[in-house]
Amino acid sequence: MTTTTNRIFNFSAGPCTLPLEALERAQAQFADYEGQGMSLIEMSHRSKTVDGVHNEAIALVKELLDLPDNYAVLFLGGGATLQFSMVPMNLIRNGGSADFTHSGAWAKKAIGDAKLIGNTHVVWSGEESGFTTLPDPASVQTTDGAKYLHLTSNETIGGIQWQDFPDVDVPLVSDMSSDILSRPLPIEKFGIIYAGAQKNIGPAGMGLVIVRDDILEQCPDDLPLYYNYKKHAGANAMLNTPPVFQIWMVKLVLDWLKEKGGVQWSQQMAAKRSGLLYDAMAASGGYYRCPVDEAVRSPMNVVFRLPSEELEAKFIAEALDNGMSGLKGHRSVGGCRASIYNAMPLEGAEALASFMADFAARNG
Amino acid sequence: MTTTTNRIFNFSAGPCTLPLEALERAQAQFADYEGQGMSLIEMSHRSKTVDGVHNEAIALVKELLDLPDNYAVLFLGGGATLQFSMVPMNLIRNGGSADFTHSGAWAKKAIGDAKLIGNTHVVWSGEESGFTTLPDPASVQTTDGAKYLHLTSNETIGGIQWQDFPDVDVPLVSDMSSDILSRPLPIEKFGIIYAGAQKNIGPAGMGLVIVRDDILEQCPDDLPLYYNYKKHAGANAMLNTPPVFQIWMVKLVLDWLKEKGGVQWSQQMAAKRSGLLYDAMAASGGYYRCPVDEAVRSPMNVVFRLPSEELEAKFIAEALDNGMSGLKGHRSVGGCRASIYNAMPLEGAEALASFMADFAARNG
Numbered sequence: 221m222t223t224t225t226n227r228i229f230n231f232s233a234g235p236c237t238l239p240l241e242a243l244e245r246a247q248a249q250f251a252d253y254e255g256q257g258m259s260l261i262e263m264s265h266r267s268k269t270v271d272g273v274h275n276e277a278i279a280l281v282k283e284l285l286d287l288p289d290n291y292a293v294l295f296l297g298g299g300a301t302l303q304f305s306m307v308p309m310n311l312i313r314n315g316g317s318a319d320f321t322h323s324g325a326w327a328k329k330a331i332g333d334a335k336l337i338g339n340t341h342v343v344w345s346g347e348e349s350g351f352t353t354l355p356d357p358a359s360v361q362t363t364d365g366a367k368y369l370h371l372t373s374n375e376t377i378g379g380i381q382w383q384d385f386p387d388v389d390v391p392l393v394s395d396m397s398s399d400i401l402s403r404p405l406p407i408e409k410f411g412i413i414y415a416g417a418q419k420n421i422g423p424a425g426m427g428l429v430i431v432r433d434d435i436l437e438q439c440p441d442d443l444p445l446y447y448n449y450k451k452h453a454g455a456n457a458m459l460n461t462p463p464v465f466q467i468w469m470v471k472l473v474l475d476w477l478k479e480k481g482g483v484q485w486s487q488q489m490a491a492k493r494s495g496l497l498y499d500a501m502a503a504s505g506g507y508y509r510c511p512v513d514e515a516v517r518s519p520m521n522v523v524f525r526l527p528s529e530e531l532e533a534k535f536i537a538e539a540l541d542n543g544m545s546g547l548k549g550h551r552s553v554g555g556c557r558a559s560i561y562n563a564m565p566l567e568g569a570e571a572l573a574s575f576m577a578d579f580a581a582r583n584g
Numbered sequence: 585m586t587t588t589t590n591r592i593f594n595f596s597a598g599p600c601t602l603p604l605e606a607l608e609r610a611q612a613q614f615a616d617y618e619g620q621g622m623s624l625i626e627m628s629h630r631s632k633t634v635d636g637v638h639n640e641a642i643a644l645v646k647e648l649l650d651l652p653d654n655y656a657v658l659f660l661g662g663g664a665t666l667q668f669s670m671v672p673m674n675l676i677r678n679g680g681s682a683d684f685t686h687s688g689a690w691a692k693k694a695i696g697d698a699k700l701i702g703n704t705h706v707v708w709s710g711e712e713s714g715f716t717t718l719p720d721p722a723s724v725q726t727t728d729g730a731k732y733l734h735l736t737s738n739e740t741i742g743g744i745q746w747q748d749f750p751d752v753d754v755p756l757v758s759d760m761s762s763d764i765l766s767r768p769l770p771i772e773k774f775g776i777i778y779a780g781a782q783k784n785i786g787p788a789g790m791g792l793v794i795v796r797d798d799i800l801e802q803c804p805d806d807l808p809l810y811y812n813y814k815k816h817a818g819a820n821a822m823l824n825t826p827p828v829f830q831i832w833m834v835k836l837v838l839d840w841l842k843e844k845g846g847v848q849w850s851q852q853m854a855a856k857r858s859g860l861l862y863d864a865m866a867a868s869g870g871y872y873r874c875p876v877d878e879a880v881r882s883p884m885n886v887v888f889r890l891p892s893e894e895l896e897a898k899f900i901a902e903a904l905d906n907g908m909s910g911l912k913g914h915r916s917v918g919g920c921r922a923s924i925y926n927a928m929p930l931e932g933a934e935a936l937a938s939f940m941a942d943f944a945a946r947n948g
Contacts, residue, residue: 228621247614251607257592261787297661301824305808423625425827444669444697460665463789
């Protein structure tokens, strides 16, 4: 077994760094789970062991997000991209409409798919600002006939986050791929929360979907099997063979999060980590520029520019030489981005902030 | 790290036994992949390393199945259940129809979803026989307007397998979840082959989809993003964040299969393993009864009954005490079932055949 002594700080936007404790626990049991003579990923998904791991993962999501009993927790293959169409298939295919806020690249994908399935309205768009800001949540209005209001709680590429959520008469549906379990939520506002697992809670290849009872009741009977939330919920998300490995890893990551102190802890840590980086920018005298409106800066994805693209390339390369990877901005926008999800140690943000100051001093 | 000295023979229908060599290779690199200071499942899916593993997995599928250049290989989250609707969404949603052979529980699910999306015809059904037989492939006829003929190459629950495939004027579409890569294929007959990974090629949570170019050209532009084979193929199956772990495991399993001798080897081994079990039944003087027509008995899933349900329960329990698990038949049909996919060692089938003889002698 290789050692993990050379572990580096991985600022990738997702897949991304996971808690080393969770990885090592999985590794220890990988080929022989609890002495049962086989790997967990070789066991029937109907076995007591897999069922137990699955139910523990569900219970951890419920406990950590303080979910009332009228929410179902589903772990579904396909990730958030499948949810872009699955939500409207369940809610607006047979009538009604959906309202959207357009906050950037991920909101755009959700809107694009919904448009193909039913009626949609974009009730707010950040396009003119270059997706660097968000509206005052209190100002967001829905349209007549809307069955839900969709928002992307954190835009991974733009580096913006809804700090609070609109108060509207319809359920909120939110893509929380990049900030799920990073803060407490006013859960009663939400009808559906979905998130690709590969940022805050586990490896890629699965979506976490949280659905309220009244939404489940609206799912049409004539949807194909895999698309139907109600059928998944009725089978406790074992309608088909689930992604057992990802469920196991989510359980291990959430065990770790619970041990650390839950979403109160992750929220505090996110503020500390991002604070170090935003402060480093402020202290740089304009060397590092964050394009995002201060009020909505993301504590998960910190985007920034340097004085030139050449310096950005140099910064990214030197950071890698110093044990910090994944700092290149998304190819659609360029620049730099530090993704600092729950599993990023504070030391990672400290190292990056220190490197930023040093790099600016050397390349001013 | 726990040892694997107590490894048992796991006859589960899927998830199921995987090659110990592949599991141990994954375990060794699990928390630190090739000394890069992070796990493979923490790396960006756009990284050279993940891209490399992904392309190697694709290349192995192409090599082992001897796929011509006009077939694309996709690894998609959601498993075979999602394919039940994805195939008709791409091929018959906007017109035309699909022909189906109804061979059992899995074919029924594929038919059920297709019916909700477009026109379907069942051109052959095994319902009257209790799904214990299949038609002569040469006798299968398609209907006018059919865009494809669907078949389930191996029915996991019923324990039957198409030994040869129909010659028809339309492309075959086949669910090969339970016998993919267990034998060479007349690939030119197939337009689409799909398979949940969790039987012959890896862990649960992913579907392998093989699609021919002319099928890709038929995919409608107005399908939601995730459903569109053409868009997945255009992005080399990186349209969204793929299930990296499963892709890695498939690569490791297929490395192992290639080292062993590819599909010629797996076909020979399947014949040996299943031969041992079918021979044990024949030698039992009617103690063990296989309900399946001899000509279509599956080399992957061997189903059998004992003289009573009590004896079946005793058989399953004693087998477990003797290091053989997962022998209970599917809950919908009862009885016993030994699933003996590629990774089941010959010794597992030998042990089971020997146990069957011994049990019958003691409980005759």
